[in-house]
Amino acid sequence: MQRLRAGQPVFHQGDPARRVFMLTLGSLKIYTLLGDGRRQVTGFMFPGDFLGISVEGEYAFTIEALQQSELWWFSREAFDSFIETHPSIERELYRMAAHELAAAQRQMVLLGRKNAAERLASFFLELLKREQTIAGSMAQSFDLPMSRLDIADYLGLTKETVSRMLAELRGRGLIRLERQNRVEVLERERLEEVAAGNDEG
Numbered sequence: 001m002q003r004l005r006a007g008q009p010v011f012h013q014g015d016p017a018r019r020v021f022m023l024t025l026g027s028l029k030i031y032t033l034l035g036d037g038r039r040q041v042t043g044f045m046f047p048g049d050f051l052g053i054s055v056e057g058e059y060a061f062t063i064e065a066l067q068q069s070e071l072w073w074f075s076r077e078a079f080d081s082f083i084e085t086h087p088s089i090e091r092e093l094y095r096m097a098a099h100e101l102a103a104a105q106r107q108m109v110l111l112g113r114k115n116a117a118e119r120l121a122s123f124f125l126e127l128l129k130r131e132q133t134i135a136g137s138m139a140q141s142f143d144l145p146m147s148r149l150d151i152a153d154y155l156g157l158t159k160e161t162v163s164r165m166l167a168e169l170r171g172r173g174l175i176r177l178e179r180q181n182r183v184e185v186l187e188r189e190r191l192e193e194v195a196a197g198n199d200e201g
Helices: 076-085 087-113 116-135 148-155 159-171 188-196
Strands: 002-004 009-011 019-025 028-033 039-045 062-065 069-075 141-143 175-179 182-185
Touching: 019 076, 039 148, 069 076, 076 087, 116 141, 116 148, 116 159, 116 182, 116 188, 148 159, 159 175
Parallel strands: none
Antiparallel strands: 002 069, 009 062, 019 069, 028 039, 028 062, 141 182, 175 182
C-alpha cells in the first residue's frame, strides 16, 4: 500500500511505467504539462479507479493527491499475470476504458461548445452522478476535494471565473455550500437546464 499526503505525486509525466495502482481512499488529479509550461488538468480520480495502465513505456501524465489518499500498487508484470488468469477483471477494465473514452468525448464538448456556467453545472452534475453510483441511491450532495484553480484548469476557465460562476449558481438557489469542499444541489432539474444551455437565468 502507498499512502500520500495532499499535493504528493503518485508519478510524474515521463516516468517509466512500472506500476499499476488502484485508489482505495481519497482523490487524485490528472494533469499534463504543455510545451509552453502551462498545466492542463484532464481529470480526477476517486476510490475504485485504476491508474498507471499504459501501453507505452512511460506515463503520459502526472497524477497528484488532492487530499490524504491510499493506493494499492502492483508491478506491471504481476498485474498482467493477474489479468490473464482473471477474465472478469479484464472485462471490467475494458468497461472502464470505454467509460473513460466517453468521458473524454464529453470533455471535448464541454470545452468547445459550452459557456462558463454550463461547464461548471455539467461538472457538478458529473460529480453528483458519481456520488449516486457509489452510494447506490439518489444523492443531493457531493465532495469537492479539488481547488478552484484545479477546476478552472479542468474546465478551461480562469480561477476568478469559476468563483464567479459558483457564486452565481448559489445566488440563483441552485446549489449551496455545506462547507468549503462539499456542495449540495438544491434544484437538480434547473441545474441540468443550465448544463444543457436551456436556462434563461
